[in-house]
Amino acid sequence: MTGNPYFGLRFYGTSGLSLGIITMNLSGGLGIRFDRDNAGSTNVRMDTISVTGAGSHAVETWNIDGLTINKVIARNVGECGLLLQTTTNARVGLVDGNNVAAGNGYATFRMANRNGRRADGSYATNVYVDSVVSRGGGRGIFCVSESGGAEIAKVDLASNGNNAILIENCYGVNIKSGTVNGGGEIRIAARSEFANTRDISISLTANNVAVRESPCGSNIRWNIAGNASKNIC
Structure with missing residues (x-):
């Protein structure tokens, strides 16, 4: 697909949808979108989704229960590479972003709006990501707005223009x-309108970057090697 679509592909209310190898070389617009305000979807599969030049997100989900993605590869994308929202029971192989979300608060990989929160309100792990790679752009990884229940096996983040990692009002991450080299700080944060950040574990080698926890979270476990400066609780 080429051009400047409002949405390259748009879905809602699907069951058993399978998307194969998709390449979008865009001049704007949004790549793949699952709607917020329509019926949810179940058991969605994607193979390798490669998006270049989107003005918004490469892949954005809302309201999916059961999601499997092989790879999302985002290049020169205005907002997120992969944005998961209100999505549970997800497995993602690779999220790879280069010059994604430059100059704004989005990220190569972002979880928002109660992503990973189970129907009973718990945050038992149900979102699994093998690897996140991010170079330049804005944030590398961003978890926000009562999301969580997530495990990221490995990260490789360098020279992000905003936070390399920001975890804000998230639970069970x-x-x-992995490694972080340079770029914006690794931070655990919280805003007052949601419950404080809790149950977070971060194990990394971090060089030429700052690590900060403010305000202090609850049950936060840091394991940081490398020369990163630390201002943690």
Whole structure:
């Protein structure tokens, strides 16, 4: 697909949808969108989704229960590479972003709007991501607005123009390994309108970057190697 679509592909109310290898070389617009205000979807599969030049997100989900993605590869994308919202029971292989979300608050990989929160309100792990790679652009990884229940096996983040990692009012997030080199700070934060950030574990080698926890979260476990400066609780 080429051009400047409002949405390249738009879905809602699907069951068992399978998207194969899709390449979008765009001059604006949004790549793949699952709607917020229409019926949800179940058991969605995507293979490798490659999006270049979108003005908005490469892939944005709302209201999916059961999501499997092989890879999202985003290049020169205005907002997120992969944005998951109100999505549960998800497995993602690779999210790879280069010059994604430059100059704004989005991220190569973002979870928002109670992503990963189960129907009973709990945050038992149900969102699994093998690897997030991010170069330049804005944020690398951003979890916000009562999202969580997520495990990221490995990260490789460098020279992000905004936070390399920002976890804000999220619950039950485990970043198990990887590297951060330069860029904006690694931060745990919280806003007053939601419950404080809790149950977070971050294990990384971090160089030439700052690590900060403000305000202090609850049950936060840091394991940071490298020369990163630390201002944590």
